Amino acid sequence: MTARRHTDMHVAVIGGGVVGATTTLELARRGTDVTLFDAGDVADGASGRAAGICYDAFADSIDADIAREALSAFRKRGSLTACPYVWLTREGDDRNAEAMAEHVPRMQEQGLDVEFIDPADLESRWPQLRVDDVERAAIAHDAGFVETSNYTRETAQFAVAAGANLRTKTRASLDSSGRVDGEEYDAVVVAAGAHTADLLEAAGYPVPVKAYRVQAYLSTKTALANVVPMLYDATGSYYLRPRNGRLFVGDGTVPEEHDPSDWKQTADEWFVENCAAYLETALGKSVGEHRSWAGLCTATPDGNPLVGERAPGIYVAAGFQGHGFMRAPAIGKRLAAEVLGGDGIDAFDPTRFDGDETFDIVEGMSLEE
Structure with a gap:
């Protein structure tokens, strides 16, 4: 691969999720000749199934900086609903x-x-929450949510308007020489979610990434949706x-x-039943199911x-x-800068592992680091 000025570079991005679209x-x-590939349509995978919860409440400084940068980008786009x-x-x-302490x-x-x-103050602000057994609580004021499918598709549309090429329904392959479907590129970005490890393994560049199932439940219409915050119950290991x-x-x-090519996309019965119990715990009342589904996340050895x-x-x-979604605007921006010769994120350097x-696999939503 030959180094060139970024305005002359020919770059392929594999994966039409939010990170791939943002990159x-x-x-x-920046004037790069870039083509985005996706095996289906933009936001078909994890990005379209994500919760869209966004906050900066990270104890680690790198994570906090990236989250703040991403929140700023979501606000600038007008995509963040403050909550x-x-x-x-x-x-x-x-x-x-x-x-938490x-x-x-x-x-x-x-x-x-x-x-x-304090639990009493929590109840005063949101009387719909059940707090009688709350031991400790905290609040991040700089937070909100984004409609993930809309944001990801809009990002891809902006990319096309800026001159990018978009190839959907194209199952791209990568070889050891960096060719995508036999075509040479100056750089290739693999941001294909659960399929990333397989793509890189086939090219001879293994990475320690495992795909695992997560599930989501959407309730029937309820007035409670207008009067509760975003909530993570660490004891129950659920969010809403x-x-x-x-x-x-x-x-x-x-x-x-x-x-990632053979997994159950519908939610498990036990999970649907648990969600009714979660809502009972959080709100003191159950709310019926509208629909539920499953998606794939990816894990690494150190989280x-x-x-x-x-x-x-x-x-x-x-x-x-x-x-991934809540950090995508910052991750995509920093990754693009690295592709064009800038510095990477040392803590996230993929060469820290042999592959x-x-x-x-450890649950991603956790108070433990």
């Missing part, structure tokens, strides 16, 4: 309560608009947020590796994503543990 947009805006993000633990959950001060030291909130007059509930993680150059001219963006590591 394509950022490259196109506070509350997370809490319930009585008897000492482990998560201790984690450690993490919230670290967030505050970074200047994040985060604070503890308002969505078009309904309540979107997750997580339903199945911590087992799944074949941090792989973002950057895997081999000369071959870049990767994967392993976001369910936090053949064995590891257990």
Whole structure:
């Protein structure tokens, strides 16, 4: 692959999810000749099934900086619906309560608009929440949600308007020379979600990324959707947020590796039943099911994503543990800059692993680091 000025570079991006679409947009805006490939349509995969919860409440400085940058981009686009993000633990959950006690001060030291909130104050602000057994709670004021499919498709449209080429319904292949479907490129970005590991393995560039199932539940219409915050119950390991007059509930993680070409896309019966219990716990009343589904997330050995150059001219963006959408505007911008010769994100450097590591999948929504 020959180094060129970025205005002359020929770049392929494989994967029409939000990270791939954002990277394509950022490259196109810089005058790069870039083509975005997707096996289906834009936002067909994880990006279209994601919760769209966005916040900056991270104790780690790198994660917090990226989240702040992403939130700013969502606001600039006009895509973010402001909504506070509350997370809490319930009585008897000492482990998560201790984690909150450690993490919230670290967030505050970074200047994040985060604070503890007493259960009584939580109930006063949102009387619909059940707080009688809440042990500890915190609130991130700089938060909101985004409609994920719309945002991802809009990003791809902006990329095309900026000069990018879009090839949907094209199952791209990558070889060891960096050719995509036999065509030479100066750089290739693989941001194909659960299919990323297989694509890179076939080209001889293995990465330790495993796909795992997560599940989501959308309730019937309810007035409660207008009067509750975004919520993460660390004790129950579920989250909820308002969505078009309904309540979107997750997580339903199945911590087992799944074949990204052969997996169950409908929600499990146990998860649907659990969601009714989750809503009973959170709100003191159940809300019926409108529909439910499953999606695939990707995990890495240390819980941090792989973002950057895997081999000369071959870049990767994967392993976001369910936090990919909320960080996508910043990740895509930084990855595009690296492709064009800028610095990468050291903590996310994919070469920190050999690619053949064995590891257990750990739930992405967790107070543990």
